Every structure is written in C-alpha cells, then in structure tokens.
Amino acid sequence: MLEIQQLRNDLNAVTEALAKRGYTFPVSAFNALEAERKTIQTKTQDLQAQRNAASKKIGHAKSKGEDVTAIMAEVTQFGDELKQAEIQLEQVQQQLQKILLEIPNLPHASVPQGKDETANVQIRDWGTPRTFAFAIKDHVTIGEALGLLDFETAAKLSGARFSVMKGGLARLHRALAQFMLDTHTQQHGYVETYAPYLVNADSLRGTGQLPKFAEDLFTVRAGGNATNDDTNPPFYLIPTAEVPITNMVRDEIVSLQALPLKYVAHTPCFRSEAGSYGRDTRGLIRQHQFDKVELVHLVHPDQSYDALEELVGHAEKILQLLELPYRVMALCTGDMGFSAAKTYDIEVWLPAQNTYREISSCSNCEAFQARRMQARFRNENGKPTLLHSLNGSGLAVGRTLVAVLENYQNSDGSVTIPKVLRTYMNGLDKIESNTEKQNE
C-alpha cells in the first residue's frame, strides 16, 4: 500500500511511476473521492465536536443539579445529520481504501524499465553448464525410469499438477530442504521458524495477495462443507511462507535493537495456478503443492537495499554449494510482483530445457507490506516507524530437485548425488533404479 499523503501531494509522479509497470492509476476517480472525503470529513468532525461540547455541558449542569432540557434539545436537532455524515464518510473512506489496496508498489529508481520478461537484465552468472556425451533426458523421464516419480498416482489421489515421490527421490527432496535450512541457520544467521500453513485473510492482505489475487489461492473451511456466510470465514492455504512469516510482525512495534530480523522457514506452498493452464503442464515445475525454503528480512529502512543484496547472495550460495549453474536477473518494471519495489530472480540451468528457469525470487518490498500490516519499529528518536520487508526463496525445493536430476544425470539412468547432500543421504552417492529397496 502506498502512503495516501504521497498521492495527495504528488499524484503525477506516482501515476508516472505506476505507468512504468503497466498500471493505470484511476486519477479522476481518486480525485473525486478525495474531494468528497475532505468535505464530508470536515463536516463530520465539526458536528462531532459540537456534540462532544454539548454533552460535556450536560454533564457539568447535571452535576450541579441544573436543568438540561434546553441543551438536550439542541443536540437532538443535529443528531440525524451527524449520523448521516458518519455513514457517508465511512463509505467514501472504504472506496478510497479499496483503491489504495489495489495499487502495486512503486518501482525503485534502479529497476530497469520494460514491459515484460524480455526486458529483464542479467546481473551476473555463475558456473558453466555441463556438456553431455549422451542423449539427455528431462527430470520426468529420469524420475519415472527410476520408478521413484509418479504423476499418474498423484492424479488419482488429487488431480493434475500433483506428484508422488518415493524412496531415494523423496529422500533427496527432504535432503535438499534440510541442507538449505542448515546452511541458512548455521552460516547466514537466520532464525529457523515453524508457522501455520493455514492463515486468515488479514495476513494475506498484509503481504498483498488479497484483495487482488484471490483466484490464485486455495481456501479451506472447518467442517468440510462449504458455506459462504461471514460467521464462518475461510482459512487460506499459504501460497508461500512469506505470508505467515512476514505477518508475524503485523500490528507490532519491535525495538531498534532487535533489527534486523532474519527468518527462514521450510513449508509447503499451495497455488491454484489459475491463468497458467497449459503452461509447464509436464513435470514438477509448476505444481499446486510444492515445498520451498523461504527467507524473510525485516529491517531498518536505511538498510533494506543492502539487505536485498545479502539475501540474493544467501540464495545463490545454495546453488554454488550444489554446483548448479545459474544467472541472476534484475526484473524490469513490467515483470515485477505486486508488492515489490525491486526484485532479483535467480534462474538455474536446466539442460533438458536448454535454458535457465526461475528457482528463486528475491524482493525488497520497502514499506509497502509494512504499511498494510502496521509493522513498525521504534527508531533512534523513539518514534514508531514502518519497517522494510524483504523475502526470497532460498530455494524452491521442487525446482531444485529438478535441477539436480537433470544436471547430475548419468548415461545409465542413475543420478549422482551432489557432494554436500551425501551426509543427508546416509552417505549414498548415487540414486539408481533399485535404490528404493536399498533404502528401506
């Protein structure tokens, strides 16, 4: 959410900045509402002041035992007018709030301008894609040939975009998450966190998924049977751990000494993937349910851009330790997410697709989420001040598994286990088709 002051004082600059990311700000609707708000609010507060003064007089008079019928009559006169004004003000402010909640964040000055992902800018790359002396397979073929990856069973259980993993592959998946958590907690100073997978609507409003992106989410209701009344509001399955973790500071004022707060959490993520029908339908790349290790920073505003670089570095470190080639892209204005002021994507090399694919997205949201959440800290002068929030994948576990399978595949159909993961795999150095039995 943007600051309404900024919209009042400098609407042109805001409109221009939003246009860069392809968002058309409803200028005339906003101006009309603002004018209306000003008139009604002044009137309302005026009447409230009158009422308060009169009520106070009544109190005084009564305590002295004087007659109060005259003053009472006076107040009663404009009582209706006040009630009307209050209702009207409430409506106008709700409409303004609705507009505010749907405006995306302003891009930082350093963000490259562009319409879509073709305008993203490569910042650096790391590692050299391996050359294969045999015909390579994609992760689906590899996993199915090993007998450890099964989409048909998953479809029976749930439907499209789910998966079943078994044996060494399931274990490798777990090993990746463990390895990521251990690296971030032991080497990068994060606090490991376990948080709810079901959250309320306030949390999703806080991080920006609601009200605009409800169709991307799954909802859950107690009792199994869907009812739509307000007395039984739904839970939402988290689309990312960013939601519960960032919202831990919602409506809080943290001390200056506590900053920066750095949290890491390994959670499943649930996304409806509405609007991506037909895209990435094969394999583990785009699932309704996937695991992710998420990094969240809550920092002093002066430090948020340093924190962003640090955060990207932490995610990159995982790929370096796994020896997977990647590149870092600065997203352009048109490709950034709703809440982000600046975003780096990390893309990992997938040989079967002969391209780099997103495996992490690291964003500085500045005060955008904090303003929605009223997440603050006490600054150097003791004043409550909005935090800056950042989040990034460190990394998406399913996609990392895909990258390992494809980059570490062997001509005989086996997959070598990256060195750093072997302690998590009971010393195993290779996954083969009979691994399942060996492991049981």
Place this chain on the structure above:
RNA sequence: GGAGAGAUGGCCGAGUGGUCGAAGGCGCUCCCCUGCUAAGGGAGUAUAGGCUCAAAAAGCUUAUCGAGGGUUCGAAUCCCUCUCUCUCCGCCA
C-alpha cells in the same frame, strides 16, 4: 465438546454512564542535588487521522480501553455478536 474467568497505554494495574486519552506504579527521557556510585527531588512520556498553512512551527479538531454492532445528549463502563487468552472436565496427535 461442557463449565467458568478474563482482554485497559512500552509493561503492571485502577476505573460499572458525564470535566476519562484514562488514577497509581514500573520503565524510559530531561533537569536539580551528590566528589563518583547508590539514594533523593522536579518535569515529561500513546497511536493514527483531518483542517488552517506554500512549507515548517504552531494551533484547532476527530477517532482509538480485544474486534464489530446497538442503547444514550454522552460508553472503558450497559446490551448483542465474534475473536483470542487462562482454569477445570472430556476427547485427541
């Protein structure tokens, strides 16, 4: 699931219809005293808005005592709904 108790400022805690944005204490800030420290004395100490103003300063003003609704000229206080916390019983991983 059943029975009961509760939610007030950074924290503790008083307040059951009127000058209450809220006593008192703790903490914190500033000042005085003291050779230093301890002790003592004094003052201050919520948040978010609106209006006036070019802006700052300042002034005026509104809202907020878990959330929402209601009664009333007036609600922290009375009524209703909800949320959360705690205690006991039952059940459960």
